[in-house]
Amino acid sequence: MSVRFEVNGKEVEVEVEPRVTLADCLRHQLRLTGTHLGCEHGVCGACTVIVDGAAVRSCLMLAVQAEGAKVVTVEGLSNDADLTPLQKSFRKHHALQCGFCTPGMITTAHALLSEEPDCDAARVREVLSGNLCRCTGYISIVEAVLDARAAYKQGGA
Amino acid sequence: MKLPPFAYACPTTLPEAVQLLAASDGDAKALAGGQSLMPMLAFRLAHPTLLVDLRKLADLRGIRISEKGVTLGAMVRWRDIEDDARLDTAHPLLKAAIAHVAHYQIRNRGTVGGSIAHADPAAEMPGIVMTCDAEIAVVGKSGARVFQAADFFQGALTTMLEPDQIIVEVRLPPWPKGRRWGFQEFARRRGDFAMAAAAVFYDQDSRGRAMNAHVGAIGVGDRPLRLAGVEDVLNGQVIDDAVIAKAEAAAAAAVDPPDDIHASAAYRRALTGTMVERALKQATV
Numbered sequence: 001m002s003v004r005f006e007v008n009g010k011e012v013e014v015e016v017e018p019r020v021t022l023a024d025c026l027r028h029q030l031r032l033t034g035t036h037l038g039c040e041h042g043v044c045g046a047c048t049v050i051v052d053g054a055a056v057r058s059c060l061m062l063a064v065q066a067e068g069a070k071v072v073t074v075e076g077l078s079n080d081a082d083l084t085p086l087q088k089s090f091r092k093h094h095a096l097q098c099g100f101c102t103p104g105m106i107t108t109a110h111a112l113l114s115e116e117p118d119c120d121a122a123r124v125r126e127v128l129s130g131n132l133c134r135c136t137g138y139i140s141i142v143e144a145v146l147d148a149r150a151a152y153k154q155g156g157a
Numbered sequence: 158m159k160l161p162p163f164a165y166a167c168p169t170t171l172p173e174a175v176q177l178l179a180a181s182d183g184d185a186k187a188l189a190g191g192q193s194l195m196p197m198l199a200f201r202l203a204h205p206t207l208l209v210d211l212r213k214l215a216d217l218r219g220i221r222i223s224e225k226g227v228t229l230g231a232m233v234r235w236r237d238i239e240d241d242a243r244l245d246t247a248h249p250l251l252k253a254a255i256a257h258v259a260h261y262q263i264r265n266r267g268t269v270g271g272s273i274a275h276a277d278p279a280a281e282m283p284g285i286v287m288t289c290d291a292e293i294a295v296v297g298k299s300g301a302r303v304f305q306a307a308d309f310f311q312g313a314l315t316t317m318l319e320p321d322q323i324i325v326e327v328r329l330p331p332w333p334k335g336r337r338w339g340f341q342e343f344a345r346r347r348g349d350f351a352m353a354a355a356a357v358f359y360d361q362d363s364r365g366r367a368m369n370a371h372v373g374a375i376g377v378g379d380r381p382l383r384l385a386g387v388e389d390v391l392n393g394q395v396i397d398d399a400v401i402a403k404a405e406a407a408a409a410a411a412v413d414p415p416d417d418i419h420a421s422a423a424y425r426r427a428l429t430g431t432m433v434e435r436a437l438k439q440a441t442v
Binding site (some may be wrong): 060062128 | 158159160161162163164165167188191192194195198199200210212236259260261262263265266297347348390
């Protein structure tokens, strides 16, 4: 089937079998391999992308369901000029070790901070509970997200 | 794992969706939020030949609140319930229960109708439907039908829903002001399925005695349960520590949970009692 949607601000049209998940479509067809696949059944959160403003697991969505949607992947949350405030905060707090879970952490944190820049530590922990880090570096990840709030409050992220 | 092959349809009207399901002779599945069905496909536990996506059926969206109660369209997502401030008073028990559903990303996609059709015995929404005596409205090739919650759930992942039927909406009876309620759930990790959960509510007569008590248990049977014996303990009593202790014991005695790798039957029984105890303490505060 042919499906059209927007990825990171760019209109795309891809030919996919109905059974192809949005995650596999992004990685294989569109070569956006920043989206990682850990469990492929909705547990680990590594494949989190933002669809029409909401963080979702791209392994639990078919590519054909993205028809007409605006999708943002981790690639869409960076730029060549400089690190974003969220990236800077992750760097400052050493919020990544092996880095496999990081794309899901970044997309989830970006969705959260965009909607709730005043969230507290309990809320950050609650939201990130859907993202597994097998290096178990959670404390620094939570600190990085909390520290990035200021940039989102100013609307500059 | 990768999903097995299937065909895909995305109808724009309900009759069209029913027609697609009916024409597939039981081999098609309705796709709502996909947060249970997609893992089932990934594990190859389901092998539909056709998925009928309900996302374009606008009639299935929307939360209606009136003197008749709260009506949730089948395609209402958990996120819609979390964001609806009217439900803080129109149905606080529903709102409290939904806060326990899986994780942030899943709550952005998962739906009321999907959860009820999937009928996981540890899921919150079927538990609330059972506890509150909700009605489940469905449409199929032979027309519309309404199920009572108590008749709908037949066992683990098993309901009265025919292969050609689609859940349209769920109707929760009105929630009077001043109603006492509590919802408690225990899981080892945030967002995991409940090892046990309890939903309780009751009204009070002019002398402060409980009446119309409803007590539900989740995750401790092959389907969501109502604990009538615990309700009998509560009705007609002022809910104090002594009554709560009796209710806790009655709850533990009322359930017959299985042993599994997560917990023994004895542990789950005790946990059910504790969840009912904590929910009642929450209700009396």
